[in-house]
Amino acid sequence: MAVGLGSRQAADEEARAEVEVLNSRLEKTRILNTKLAASLSRLEGSGKSVQEAIGPLYGNTHRLQVLGTNIDGIISAIERIRQPSDIKSNEEDIIRKGPEKAGLAAFLSSVKRVNKALSELRQTNLRSNQQAVADLTRLLKSGNTQLETHFQKILQEDSRPIEPLHFITKDKPFPMLSQDKTTRLGLINSYIVSANRQSGAAPGESPMLQVYAGVRGPYLTATLQNLAAASVNTAKKKTPDALYRQGTNGMGTYAKGMEGAFLAEYDNICALFSRDEWGKVFNLTCQGAISELARTLRELNSHIKANLTTDCYLAYEIIEIMSSLSSSLEDRTGELKPSFAAALKPVRETGKSSLAELLEDTRRRVSTLPMIPADAAAVPITSETMTRLQTMVDFLRPISSIMISLGDGGWKATAASNSSSDQIPSLNSFDVGADGKQIFAHYSIDTIDSLLAALEQKGKPLLKGKQALGVFLANNATIVDRMIRNSDLQPLLSSRMADVDKWRKNGAQLYTAAWREPCGHLLDVQYTNRGSQRPPSGSAAAIDSAAILKGLSSKDKDAIKEKFRLFNTSFDDLIAKHKSLNMEREVREMLARQVQQMIEPLYCRFWDRYHEVDKGKGKYVKYDKGSISAVFLSLS
CATH class of the missing domain: 1.20.58.1150 (Methane Monooxygenase Hydroxylase; Chain G, domain 1)
Structure with a gap:
């Protein structure tokens, strides 16, 4: 406790x-x-x-x-x-x-x-x-x-004019600006362009474009000036009536010089300016030289129009040369084609109108012939017209270009339709179905038909009788045929030779019509007595002239004698007329053959039956079969 x-x-x-x-x-x-x-x-x-x-x-x-x-x-x-x-x-x-x-x-x-x-x-x-x-x-x-x-x-x-022939003849490129100058010029141009851009100027408005063109343009014009003058001077002929020969005018050299100078200038421009400025600078720089070209072409065109029948070929050559130059420069630079087209337009229009005008000139020259040879020889205008067509073949490409632009038969319209644009046409720009060679063949046949029709019309009132008119037509048609076959016209017109041959046949028909009269005297009826048999016919060996005559009455025998007499008169007159006419070798052979085929069989038959009418005295029967055959041989 x-x-x-x-x-x-x-x-x-x-x-x-x-x-x-x-x-x-x-x-x-x-x-x-x-x-x-x-x-x-x-x-x-x-x-x-x-x-x-x-x-x-x-x-x-x-x-x-x-x-x-x-x-x-x-x-x-x-x-x-x-x-x-x-x-x-x-x-x-x-x-x-x-x-x-x-x-x-x-x-x-x-x-x-x-x-x-x-x-x-x-x-x-x-x-x-x-x-x-x-x-x-x-x-x-x-x-x-x-x-x-x-x-x-x-x-x-570096812009003093040069002698272009030195570079053309030696096939050397035209001089360009030196590298040192190109460098310095490029520095200046670059700065000016930059400064302009800063100031708000539009692209391509740099003053250097004008400065460059202001110096190099006159250089080009002066460099090419002698070639332009030579083109005009070489158009002048010592013989006014001489046909223009291909390559004798200086335009080809002029074009070569222009191409060389322009391409060198384009290279200069490409080295100095920006790409978007190339075209403008190039056009500005070349414009003066092209203006001089246009003036030269106008002067040449005036010469061509004044001498159209002899110098139309110069127009064709110029068209070809300038079209090639324009295409070449366009391929390289993409520029100048419209400028060349405008410069070439007068010559091209003359080339187009020349086709109809040459046809009309042919008709006009025939109609104004003072006379037709009494011996029915061919007239010079035929060979001249064919020479013109032969010469045209040398310029077939530009002529084809012209003809395609006109259309097949377009030359039949008035010579001044001239409703073309300012563009230079090339064969590639046309309808692929168009064939310039075929159109040229058509034009050639139209020319030949116009020539021979005009000659027929001219010859009818001036030549006495169909025989002479027929030989006249056949002669001229034969020359036409020969000049086609012996030239570059042959491959172009080979399919149209029937159109030429019809004129020769027409001439032969007119000629042989005169031989109907002696043929009529060789026609008879078979004379028989009522109780006798019909006289045998067939081979000469089977004919007994004496037996035939024995069966004739005196009146019938007199009629036979008259037929021989009339035949001899008519035949001799025609033979003499035949030998008096001037015939081309082919015509003489053709007509001799046709007359022989027409007369000899009839005469030999008549002679076989009735030559015993004068019992060999020759009073009525002038020719036996051998002698008349020899006469026919002498005709050819």
Whole structure:
């Protein structure tokens, strides 16, 4: 019991001790809180004092910072205001010296600096800089002008006219600008183009294009001027009526010179200018030379029109030469085709109209012939017309081009349809179904038909009798046939020879019509007595002329004698007429053969039956079979 009580007292004592410890700690905590509250109160008071002290100082510091920034801005502005004057002072001396004295590289660098400074100065938009902007603008303009002048001067050094024949005859390329000059010109052009782009100018509006064309254009014109003059001079002929011969005009050489000079110029341009400027510069540069070409072609065209029948071939040659030149330059440069087309148009129109005009000229010349040869000989206009067609074959390509543009038979329209465009047609540009050679063959046959029809019409009232008219037509048709077969016309007209042969056949029919009269005298009836048998017929050996005549009455015998007499008269007259006519060898052989085939069988039959009518005296029977055969042989 006592132990239990002691233990509990001990526990209570221990609890009281713990409570006392806790109370002691609470008191300390209260005292600490009191001190903290006092400290916070004092700190709050101190903070208000610090704020009141520091506030004005911070405001002053901020204002000082703003002021410093403004001062820096003012200093910077002052520097910018002073800069133009410094730039002008630094660059003006170089620009005044010019690119030659200062050196192109130094001059370009100076101008570029001025350009850059001017651009930056304009962006400041300060009123105080207006005078500086004006000064730098004048300085830059002066520098650009000097560069353009220098560019022009460098170009002129290599732009003295040259003798093109030297390069053409030796097959040498035309000279280009030297590499050194190309480099210097390229530097200047690059700067000017860049400056223009900065100023807002449209692409391709650089003044250097005009400067280049202004120097090189006259160079090209002067270089080619002698060739142009030679083309006109070589068109003049010593013999006015002589046909133009292919290649005798200077236009071919002129075109070669123009091609060489233009291609060299195009290479120069490609080395100096940007791709988008090539075409414009090239057209500007070549325009003067093409204008001179156009003037030359107009002068040649006037000559051709005044001598169309002899010089139409020059028109065809010019068309071929200029079309080839235009195509060649277009393939290489892509330019100038419209300009060449416009220059060529007058000659091309003359070439087109010449086809109809030559046909009309043929008819007109036949109609104005003062006479037809009495011996029915062929007239010179036939060979002249065929010579013209033969010569046309030498110019078949340009003529085919013209004929395709006219269309088959287009030459039958009026000679002045002339409704073409300014484009140079090429064979590849037409309908693939069109065949210029076939159209030319058609034109040739139309020409031949017009010629022979006009000759027939002219010969009818002037030649007496169908015999002479027939020989006349056959002669001219034979010359036509011969000149086709003995020339390059033959492959073109081989399928149309029947159109020519019909005229020769027409002539032969007219000629042989006159021989119907002696043929009529050789026709008879079979004379028989009522009681006798019909006279035998068949081979000569089976015919007994004496027996046949014995069965005839005196009146019938007299009729036979008259037939022989009339035949002899008519036959002799026709033979004499035949021998008096002037025939081409082929015509004489043809007509002799036809007359023989027509007369000899009839005469031999008649002779076999009735040659005993004059008992071999020859009074009525002038020809035996052998002698009449000899006569026919003499005709050929």
